[in-house]
Amino acid sequence: MSYKMTEGSIYQSLLHTPEGVRDIYGIECEEKLRIQNTMHQILKSYGFRDIQTPMFEFFDIFNKERGTVASREMYKFFDREGNTLVLRPDMTPSIARCVAKYCKEEEFPIRLCYTGNTFINHSDSYRGKLKEMTQIGAELINDDTSDADAEMLALTIECLKNCGLEEFQVEVGHAKFVEGLLNEADFNEEEAASFRMLLESKNRFGMEDLVESKKLSGDLKELILKLPELFGSIENLQYAKEKVKNSVSLKALERLLKLYTLLENYGLSDYVTFDLGMFSKYDYYTGIIFRAYTYGNGEAVMKGGRYDNLLKQFGKKSPAIGFAIEMDQLMMALSRQKKLSEVREPITLLLYDTSQQKAAIEMANDLRKNGRNVQLVRKSSAKNLELYKKYALRQQVAEMIYLHNGTKEEVIL
Numbered sequence: 001m002s003y004k005m006t007e008g009s010i011y012q013s014l015l016h017t018p019e020g021v022r023d024i025y026g027i028e029c030e031e032k033l034r035i036q037n038t039m040h041q042i043l044k045s046y047g048f049r050d051i052q053t054p055m056f057e058f059f060d061i062f063n064k065e066r067g068t069v070a071s072r073e074m075y076k077f078f079d080r081e082g083n084t085l086v087l088r089p090d091m092t093p094s095i096a097r098c099v100a101k102y103c104k105e106e107e108f109p110i111r112l113c114y115t116g117n118t119f120i121n122h123s124d125s126y127r128g129k130l131k132e133m134t135q136i137g138a139e140l141i142n143d144d145t146s147d148a149d150a151e152m153l154a155l156t157i158e159c160l161k162n163c164g165l166e167e168f169q170v171e172v173g174h175a176k177f178v179e180g181l182l183n184e185a186d187f188n189e190e191e192a193a194s195f196r197m198l199l200e201s202k203n204r205f206g207m208e209d210l211v212e213s214k215k216l217s218g219d220l221k222e223l224i225l226k227l228p229e230l231f232g233s234i235e236n237l238q239y240a241k242e243k244v245k246n247s248v249s250l251k252a253l254e255r256l257l258k259l260y261t262l263l264e265n266y267g268l269s270d271y272v273t274f275d276l277g278m279f280s281k282y283d284y285y286t287g288i289i290f291r292a293y294t295y296g297n298g299e300a301v302m303k304g305g306r307y308d309n310l311l312k313q314f315g316k317k318s319p320a321i322g323f324a325i326e327m328d329q330l331m332m333a334l335s336r337q338k339k340l341s342e343v344r345e346p347i348t349l350l351l352y353d354t355s356q357q358k359a360a361i362e363m364a365n366d367l368r369k370n371g372r373n374v375q376l377v378r379k380s381s382a383k384n385l386e387l388y389k390k391y392a393l394r395q396q397v398a399e400m401i402y403l404h405n406g407t408k409e410e411v412i413l
Helices: 007-013 026-045 091-102 146-162 175-184 189-200 204-212 218-225 235-243 247-266 327-336 354-369 385-394
Strands: 056-058 076-078 084-087 110-119 132-141 168-174 272-275 288-294 302-306 320-326 347-352 373-378 399-404 407-411
Touching (some): 026 146, 026 327, 146 288, 146 320, 175 189, 204 218, 247 288, 320 327, 347 385, 385 407
Parallel strands (some): 347 373
Antiparallel strands (some): 056 084, 399 407
16 A cells, blocks of 8 residues: 655654754743843853854864763764864863964963854753753863852852842862772772762662772772762861872862852852762863752753863863853753743834835834834735734734824724
8 A cells, every 4th residue: 555645744744853952932932042141241241252163163173082072972974075074062172272273372361151052962862851952151261270160150150040040059079089089999991980880870889899899998998989978068078088098189179178268258158069979971171070950950050160181182281161051951940940931022013004104114113213122014905903913912012003094003902
């Protein structure tokens, strides 16, 4: 039995989007842009300047040596010369490349902010995870101080507070803390990778099996197995400091303790908790790493950290720290928390007969000069006023004006 596709079914198939991407329109789109603009103004108030990098770049910008996402998770294609290109999976390497190219000689702090989409071809779309995500973020380059760490956390917290979130927490760890412990325990590369996977999944039994295979001191063994519990207040940092023997982990703890003092000066320490078991899938992080969480969403709404060696891979030896707010995750959380506004920008619908065209154009221009948003619509003789009133209601316009026969009529909706 042959199957013949109808014209309607062909059109219907064209209406679907690929897996992992979606349309955003109406109030949701307006709110997303409003929130982005709010946070952008905050970034500007801290002295950050805008940067735009290409949506696709050479594959080598994001390859494994850079410490970004795995090759299999990138969208790859070829240009006419046969070069492998990728849709950017991460904003930070692009900005690092750009700064190394245009600001190679600058030794003083460089503050850059951006809004853009990233593309990751991960396998989690069956859980509703998006493959195209909007990020708004900031990078502070040429500043290796703990003051810079604190400023970026303060900036993150202010952005989240001003977008409407009231209850959220920023979890802070250090990329070198766990690394120092595993080196002290003499884990090889394969064992360290296995341990991180077990730690991420909080698999205590697996961690114990791996640790038992090593001959460790009592304090080191206790600390490694306790990593999943070392989450919360400053007291965990003090506890860890008494147990740690290696200089790498000790230096990481001292940096976190100094950071806490600086955040107290900002009056923001209540928003921060510490997670000594935290690590990132991005291998380029070298210092503090941080994520923000809120209720209504299990995913982080913000991720960031210090990456002091990444720019060196592009020819500029510069320390740096940055963060990215995940707009799609943030919008989901705000929606579930009933924090999104249902109010649209007020619009005036100006309907006019053909004979009133010049007057309608002049009126629309005057209203727009005075800050009004105006839809200018010429009335069809084939449609009555009631149809236009129903249209105005569907468009959720604030008011409707009808110009006809030399008169201006305020239409009641």
